[in-house]
Amino acid sequence: MIYVTHYVFVPAFQRWTGQPYLVGYLIGWGTNMTLVFAASLIAYKVEGNPLTWQAFSKRYWLDHMRAADWLWTLIVLLVVLGTYFSLSLTTGWLARFPLFAPHHSFPIDMVTGILKPGYLFGMHLDGKWWVVIAYFIFWVFNILGEEFFYRGWLLPRQELAFGRFAWLVNGLMFTFQHWLQPWNFLCILPGALFAVFVVQGRRNTWIMIIQHGLMNVSLLVYIILGAAGWV
Secondary structure, X not given: OHHHHHHHHHHHHHHHHOOOHHHHHHHHHHHHHHHHHHHHHHHHHHOOOOOOHHHHHHHOOOOOOOHHHHHHHXXXXXXXXXXXXXXXXXXXXXXXXXXXXXXXOOOXXXXXXXXXXXXXXXXXXXXXXHHHHHHHHHHHHHHXXXXXXXXXXXXXXXXXXXXXXXXXXXXXHHHHOOOOOHHHHHHHHHHHHHHHHHHHXXXXXXHHHHHHHHHHHHHHHHHHHHHOOOO
């Protein structure tokens, strides 16, 4: 679904409408993340669980954060950042393979991560407050949807099937879900595996919700600054 959205729909949308790439990206990414968020809640209901926060938080490992959990959240954040940036040189090598290469229509900042001040994916952000609102909503759906689905719903079920190696299966699945930027797979994989290993050990999905949110919030901050004309 994610691959078809970004490698087929968004480039076609840009050709048909002449809109900047960011517009099609927000439509495609937002739709995907909304569906994942909805699926994470539907899956809970399909299991026949009661519709109470107490039952939901117990089933999805949403326990309160203890001091050790906050420490592990910091460790996970540092490991994910460290492994991602230390392996960034692998992106160019992986992109040589057609299956992992970016689409020719992808903006250069989407491929390299190097942003042109005031711009994002071909759009000038100054005054575009609707982009801030849209990105914030989909950012929430992205973080909660992926973590509720992969860690809250899926990981406990995988633990029944794979025991103490459930983190390995879950981390691999989560990495290869990132078909938006497949050339980043090797950057994402070590951090994803470590993070899920910690979540399974601590039995607390909040660890990865907080880490994931902090990892992705930097782009939201950049968009807000861009809309305000400060970058």
